[in-house]
Structure formats: C-alpha cells, structure tokens
Amino acid sequence: MTAGSNARGRFVTFEGIDGSGKSTQARLLAEALRDQGRDVVQTREPGGSPGAEEIRELLLRGDPDRWSAETEILLFTAARRDHLERTIEPALAAGRVVICDRFADSTRVYQGVTRGDLRDLVDRLHALMIRREPDLTILIDMDPRTGLNRALGRHDGEDRFEGFGLEMQERLREGFLALAAEFPDRFRVIDGNRPVDSIARDVRNAVTEIL
Structure with a gap:
C-alpha cells in the first residue's frame, strides 16, 4: 500500500517496563x-530525530540520580517536541504508519508517577507542547523481575533507569496498568510472559483493528 492511498496516517506506540x-x-x-505493502516509519523515544537522540544520551546514561x-x-518534553516536528508529524501527514517505541505514556509513568507524583506537570506540558496521542498503544505487560534481568543483561550502557532497582520496576508496572485502565479505548494490554511469536500475533491482531 503506498502512502498516497491511505486516508491518513496511523500512530501506534509500544509501552512497558524495562x-x-x-x-x-x-x-x-x-x-x-511492510510485508503487507504498508509504508512504515519505525522510531523510538527518547530519540527519533537528530536533536532528540542527543538528548537521549543525557537521559539514559550516567548515575541514576543525575537528574531530578x-x-x-x-x-x-524537549526531545519529544523535536521528534514530533521532524519525524512523527511529517510521516503521519504523508499517510504512513508510525510505530514508536515509547511516547508520552512513559513520561506519565516514569516521571509522573514513580519519580515524584508529577503527573499533573507532565500532562500540562504535554497539552502545551505536544498535543498528540497515539491511535493505539500496545502495553507489553511483563513480570518486573524478569524484565529487569533482561534489561540489565543488555549491557548497552543505557541502564540509568534500571539502576533504580526492582522496586521501581514493580511500581512502573502498576503505573502502566493503571494508565491502561484510564484510557481503555486507546490501550491494548498484551501478556509479555510468553513466546515472542505468540505476543507478535496478538500485536498484529490489535493493530489490524485500527488499520
């Protein structure tokens, strides 16, 4: 399917603990x-544009207490605004499917719930500077201990948030599930404690509903 044949783009995000x-x-x-002929942009946060990737380095590396x-x-928010302007909005305007690894829901949970009860601040900045929600958010629900062990095993240097430990991962999971309950029309919760192929099948089924 070519970009011009889509009535409008679709924005799909993935969320979940580390x-x-x-x-x-x-x-x-x-x-x-892509195998179906769709025009797809795959991106991530923080990152997804040159400026946002530079901010990613600041956020994901270093001591856990590096930033408040x-x-x-x-x-x-600064990284997301640049990502939105340079990558997401142009792709959606061209009728593409944008698949993003994390978006505003991660900030709502990581900083808004688990790092100081700042959800109201997150939402106000989002309404002021971002003003976009996904068409569909896939929440991969995973056992926190298993997820943390996987994340620490990557050894990619981007482990600042994993450094907060298991208790934070447990709070993150609770925060994401609460967010899914808050926005049931947008979220699909998928059990991540299964084989990759089984999860992928459920993801495709969920996305088919909006395409």
Whole structure:
C-alpha cells in the first residue's frame, strides 16, 4: 500500500517496563506491515530525530540520580517536541504508519508517577507542547523481575533507569496498568510472559483493528 492511498496516517506506540520486549515487538510489527505493502516509519523515544537522540544520551546514561524528576520531564518534553516536528508529524501527514517505541505514556509513568507524583506537570506540558496521542498503544505487560534481568543483561550502557532497582520496576508496572485502565479505548494490554511469536500475533491482531 503506498502512502498516497491511505486516508491518513496511523500512530501506534509500544509501552512497558524495562526489558518487557516492546522494542522487539515494535520491530516485528514494522516488518509484518511492510510485508503487507504498508509504508512504515519505525522510531523510538527518547530519540527519533537528530536533536532528540542527543538528548537521549543525557537521559539514559550516567548515575541514576543525575537528574531530578522535574529536569527529566523538561528534557523528555524537549526531545519529544523535536521528534514530533521532524519525524512523527511529517510521516503521519504523508499517510504512513508510525510505530514508536515509547511516547508520552512513559513520561506519565516514569516521571509522573514513580519519580515524584508529577503527573499533573507532565500532562500540562504535554497539552502545551505536544498535543498528540497515539491511535493505539500496545502495553507489553511483563513480570518486573524478569524484565529487569533482561534489561540489565543488555549491557548497552543505557541502564540509568534500571539502576533504580526492582522496586521501581514493580511500581512502573502498576503505573502502566493503571494508565491502561484510564484510557481503555486507546490501550491494548498484551501478556509479555510468553513466546515472542505468540505476543507478535496478538500485536498484529490489535493493530489490524485500527488499520
């Protein structure tokens, strides 16, 4: 399917705790949709544009206490605004399917719930600077201990948030599930404690509903 044949683009995001497998599932979905002839942009947050990738380095590397929650919110919002302007909005305007590994829901949970109860600040900045929600959000729900062990096993240097430990991962999972309950029309919760192929099948079924 060419970009011009789409009435409008579709915006799909993946959320979940660290090590939940959402990055793998985002890649598999992008591959499956391309095999169907769809024009797909696969991206990630923080990052997804040159400026946002530079901010990613600041956010994901270094000591866990490098930034306060308030500073993190500002950095994430700045990265997201650049990502939106340079990658997401142009792709959607061209009728493409945008698949993004994390978006605003991660900030709502990581900084808004688990790092100081700043959800109201996150939402106000989002309404002021971002003003976009996904058409569909896939939440890969994963056992926190399993996810943390996976994430720490990557050894990619981007482990600042994993450094907060298991208790934070447990709170993150609770936060994501609460968010899914808050926005049931947008979220689809998928059990991530299963084989990759089984998860991918459920993801494709969920995405088919909006395509």
